[in-house]
Amino acid sequence: MLVREMDRQECNEFIARLAFGRLACSRENQPYIVPTYFAAEPDRIYGFATLGQKIEWMRSNPLVCIEADEVKTQNDWASVVVSGRFEEFPDTPEYAEQRRRAQAFLEKRGAWWQTAFGAAQTRSQFDRDIPVVYCIQIHKITGRKASRDPKS
Numbered sequence: 434m435l436v437r438e439m440d441r442q443e444c445n446e447f448i449a450r451l452a453f454g455r456l457a458c459s460r461e462n463q464p465y466i467v468p469t470y471f472a473a474e475p476d477r478i479y480g481f482a483t484l485g486q487k488i489e490w491m492r493s494n495p496l497v498c499i500e501a502d503e504v505k506t507q508n509d510w511a512s513v514v515v516s517g518r519f520e521e522f523p524d525t526p527e528y529a530e531q532r533r534r535a536q537a538f539l540e541k542r543g544a545w546w547q548t549a550f551g552a553a554q555t556r557s558q559f560d561r562d563i564p565v566v567y568c569i570q571i572h573k574i575t576g577r578k579a580s581r582d583p584k585s
């Protein structure tokens with residue numbers, strides 16, 4: 434098996450196509466990771482959620498990580514890791530343009546709001562369905578791609 438680095442453009446195209454990954458945040462040295470849909474453009478990743486643990490934790494520590502991968506076979510896979518900063522787009526006139534742009538990207542996936550509201554059904558600790566539009570400003574993005582070694 435050969436493993437190579439993916440360049441920035443490959444990484445950007447990969448996460449934009451997958452639109453799904455694991456979002457990791459941390460609080461008081463405790464990591465927390467959940468699967469989530471997202472929408473990506475070259476410098477940022479947009480997400481939609483309802484208020485719960487991950488939003489509370491990202492508000493208290495905005496440094497987060499996203500991992501996305503595609504595994505076809507043991508010798509044919511790719512994964513991308515993003516480090517970035519959480520930024521919330523509140524429903525206020527000041528953030529209207531950012532929310533509009535985020536929503537335009539998120540809407541490319543049908544029923545983009547559904548999973549976030551579904552997650553609210555299991556909550557008791559938080560108000561159940563407060564919507565949150567956010568982005569992750571990408572600080573660093575790296576990718577690795579594996580393929581079969583033609584010599585083996």
Ligand SMILES: Cc1cc2nc3c(=O)[nH]c(=O)nc-3n(C[C@H](O)[C@H](O)[C@H](O)COP(=O)(O)OP(=O)(O)OC[C@H]3O[C@@H](n4cnc5c(N)ncnc54)[C@H](O)[C@@H]3O)c2cc1C
Pocket residue numbers: 467468469470471481482483484485486487488548549550552553555556559
């Ligand atoms: C394919 C897929 C796509 C998803 N897309 C979105 C999305 O776009 N937006 C969105 O908001 N959510 C999405 N989810 C759900 C997401 O993974 C979380 O379950 C949800 O957002 C609630 O997270 P929270 O931190 O607010 O948890 P809370 O409702 O605050 O609950 C916290 C507690 O629930 C546990 N918990 C939370 N989520 C999970 C989980 N997935 N698996 C196991 N335990 C869990 C935590 O360990 C903790 O104990 C998606 C899930 C999947 C599988």
